[in-house]
Amino acid sequence: MTWSPLVAFSLIAAAVIPSFLISLVATAIVRANAHKWGLLDQPNQRKVHVTPTPLGGGIGIWVGLVGTLALAQLAVGLIGNLPISAGAWPPVIQSLVEMAQQHLDGFVHQSLKLWALVAGASILMIIGLIDDRIGLSWKIRLAVQVAIAALFVIGFDWKLSFYVDLPWLQYIVSILWIVAMINSFNMLDNMDGLSAGVATIAASIMAAVLLIAPDPDSAGPQLFTAGFLLVLSGSMLGFLWHNQPPAKIFMGDAGSYLIGFCIAIMSIIATFSGYGEGSRHAVLAPLCILAVPLFDLVTVLAIRIREGRSPFQPDKSHVSHRLVELGFTKTQAVLTIYLMTATCGLGAVLLHRVDWVGAVIVLLMEFCVLALIGVIESTARRSRKDS
Numbered sequence: 583m584t585w586s587p588l589v590a591f592s593l594i595a596a597a598v599i600p601s602f603l604i605s606l607v608a609t610a611i612v613r614a615n616a617h618k619w620g621l622l623d624q625p626n627q628r629k630v631h632v633t634p635t636p637l638g639g640g641i642g643i644w645v646g647l648v649g650t651l652a653l654a655q656l657a658v659g660l661i662g663n664l665p666i667s668a669g670a671w672p673p674v675i676q677s678l679v680e681m682a683q684q685h686l687d688g689f690v691h692q693s694l695k696l697w698a699l700v701a702g703a704s705i706l707m708i709i710g711l712i713d714d715r716i717g718l719s720w721k722i723r724l725a726v727q728v729a730i731a732a733l734f735v736i737g738f739d740w741k742l743s744f745y746v747d748l749p750w751l752q753y754i755v756s757i758l759w760i761v762a763m764i765n766s767f768n769m770l771d772n773m774d775g776l777s778a779g780v781a782t783i784a785a786s787i788m789a790a791v792l793l794i795a796p797d798p799d800s801a802g803p804q805l806f807t808a809g810f811l812l813v814l815s816g817s818m819l820g821f822l823w824h825n826q827p828p829a830k831i832f833m834g835d836a837g838s839y840l841i842g843f844c845i846a847i848m849s850i851i852a853t854f855s856g857y858g859e860g861s862r863h864a865v866l867a868p869l870c871i872l873a874v875p876l877f878d879l880v881t882v883l884a885i886r887i888r889e890g891r892s893p894f895q896p897d898k899s900h901v902s903h904r905l906v907e908l909g910f911t912k913t914q915a916v917l918t919i920y921l922m923t924a925t926c927g928l929g930a931v932l933l934h935r936v937d938w939v940g941a942v943i944v945l946l947m948e949f950c951v952l953a954l955i956g957v958i959e960s961t962a963r964r965s966r967k968d969s
Contacts, residue, residue, distance in 0.1 A: 590793060590803075593793075593805070593808075593809060593812070594812055596654075597650070597654075597809050597812035597813045597815075597816060598812055598813070598815060598816035598819070599816065600649075600650045600653060600816070601646045601647060601649075601650040601812075601813045601814075601815075601816030601817040601820065602646070602816040602817070602819050602820045603820065604645060604646040604649045604650060604817070604820065605642050605643055605645065605646025605647075605816065605817040605818070605819070605820025605821055606642075606646075606820035606821075606823055606824075607820075608641065608642040608645035608646060608649075608820075609639050609641075609642025609643075609820060609821050609823075609824050609831060610642075610824065611642075612636070612638040612639065612641045612642050612831065613636050613638075613639075613824060613830055613831040616636030616637060616638050616831065617636065619638065619715075620715055621636060621637040621638040621714060621715060621834070622634045622635065622636060622637060623635045623636075623637045623714075623832050623834070635829060635830075635831065635832055636830070636831040636832070637714045637831070637832050637833075637834040637836075638711070638714065638831065638833075638834060638836065639778075639821045639824065639825060639831045639832055639833035639834065639836075639837050640707055640710060640711065640714075640833045640834055640835070640836030640837025640838070640839070640840055641707075641711070641836060642817075642820065642821050642824075642831075642833075643778075643814075643817045643818055643820075643821050643833060643837050643840060643841065644703075644704065644707050644817075644836070644837075644840055645817075646813075646816065646817030646820050646821075647700075647703075647813055647814055647817045647840075647844075648700055648704070650813045650816070650817070651696065651700065651810075651813060654809075654813075655693065655696075692806045695738070695851075696806075696810070698734075698738065699734075699810075699844070699847055702730050702733070702734055702843065702847075703840050703843050703844050705726075705730060706726070706727065706730055706764070706839040706840060706843050707836045707837075707839060707840040708836075709723065709726050709835075709839065710834060710835030710836035710837070710838065710839035710840070711834070711835070711836040713834075713835045713836075714834040714835050714836055720894040723835075724761070724894075727760075727761045727764050727765075727839075728757060728761055730760075730843070731756075731757045731760035731761055732753075732757050734760070734847065735753050735756040735757050735760070735850075736753055740756070740847065740850050740851050741753055741755075741756040741850065742755055742756045742759060742850055743865060744865060745862060745865070756850060759846060759849075759850070760843065760846040760847065760850075762846075762876065762879060763842045763843070763845060763846035763849075763872065763875070764838070764839050764842035764843050764846065765842070765879060766842065766872075766875035766876055766878060766879040767780075767781055767838045767841055767842035767845075767875055768835060768838035768839065768842065769875075769878055769879055769882060769900060770838070770875055770878055770900070770902075771832070771833065771834075771835075771837070771838045772898075772900050772902055772903065773902045773912055773915065773916055774825060774826065774827040774828065774829040774912065774916070775822055775825050775826050775827060775829070775916055776902055776916050776919060777833070777837075777838055777841075778818045778821055778822050778825060778833055778837065778841070779822060779916065779920055780874060780875060780919060780920065780923045781814075781818055781841045781842075781845060782815050782818045782819060782822065783920060783923045783924055783927060784845060784871050784872055784875070784923060784927060785811040785812075785814050785815045785818070785841075785845055785848075786811070786812070786815050787871050787924070787927035787928065787930060787931065788811055788845070788848065788849065788852070788867075788868070788871050788927075788930075789807075789808040789809075789811040789812050789815070790808075790931060791854070791867055791871075791930055791931055791934075792804040792807050792808040792811070792852055793808045794931065794934075795854070795864065795934040804852055804853065807848050807851060807852040810844070810848060811845075811848055814841065814844055814845070818841065821833055821837070827912065827913055827916075845872070849868035849871075849872070852868075854866075854867045854868065854933075854934070863933060863936075863938055863941035864933040864934040864941075866930075866933060866941070866945065867930035867933050867934075868930070870926055870927060870929045870930040870933070870944065870945075870948055871926065871927040871930045873923075873926040873927075873948050873951075873952065874901075874919060874922050874923045874926055874952075877901065877952050877955075878900055878901045881899075881901065881956075882897075882899050882900055882901075885899045886899065901915075901919060901955065902915045902916065902919060904959050905918060905919075905955075905959075908958065908959065922951055922952070922955065925947075925951050926948050926951055926952075929944040929945075929947055929948055930944075932944055
C-alpha cells in the first residue's frame, strides 16, 4: 500500500468520525445526569457564566477516546488476516483494510504503549473529576501531575529530544513540559469552546505534521501518533458540539487534564526531526503548535507574581479575559485565540521543509503574532489609565 490522499482521507475518517459520534452521545448522557451526579459549576466573580452549568464533559471526551481506540484495536485484530482481493470493497474501506494488514505487527507492538498512555490519562481524568466534584488542594493536584509525568518520562524513557546529551536534563525538561501542558489547557478552560477548541486545532495540526513530514527512520507517515491525535480531535469535537456558546456543559478539570496530558505525551514520543544537521530545527514544531497555551500560562503566572498573588490562585487575567477587557465579545476573543493558535501551528508544518534560515523566520513569525497581542493589550491598558 502506497501513501496517497485516499489513504490519508480514510485514516482521518476512520479516526475522527467514530470518536466524534461516541463523544457526542457520551457527553449528552453526562449532561443529562450532571445534576444528579453533583457535577455543576456554580458561577462566581472569576467566572464568565452566570447560571449553574453541568460539568463532566471530560468524561465524554474520555469515552470517545477510549471507546474508539478499543474499537480500532478490535477491528485491526479482526481484519488483520482477512483475505481481500482488489475491488472487493469500496475504495475507502479497501484502503483501511490494506493499511490494517500492512501495519498489523506495528500496531500490536505499540499496544502496550497505547494502553499505558490511556491508563495515565485516565488517572489524571479521575483526579480532575474528583476536583470538579469536591475540590482538591493545588498541592495534591500538582503532586499527582508530577508523579504521573515522572512515571512515563523515566519509566518508559519518553523524553524530549533536543540534542543535549544530558539524560537528567532531558528528564527534568520533559516532566516540566507535561505538567505545563496539563495546566496550560486547564487555565485556558475559562470561556465557552476555548480550551477544547485550541486543543483540537493543536492536535489536528500536529497530526498533519506527522502525516506530511516523513519519519526520519522509516521515511513514512507516523501513523500511531497521528492516528491517536486524530481520535482525540474527534472526541473533542463531539464535546464541542455541546460546549459551543452558550455552553450546555463544561469539560472541567477532568477534560483539561486529559487533553493536556495526551497532547504533551504525543509531542514527546513523535519524531519531528532526524539527527542530520539540516533537519534538527524541526524539533521545535511542538513549541510552535502549542505556543498559545504556553503564552497564556506564562503571562498569567507573570501577572499574578508581579501583583504579589499566589500563582495558583484562579483569577480573570487570562488572554481571553484580557481581550474581553479590550472590548472584544467573548466569541470574538475565542475566535481570535483560535486564529492565533492556527497561525502559530501552521508555522510548524513548514519547519521540516525549510533550512535553518527559514526556521528562524518561522520562529520570528511566531514571536510577532504573540508580541502583537501583547502590544495591543499594553496600549489599551495605558489608554484606560490616562483617560
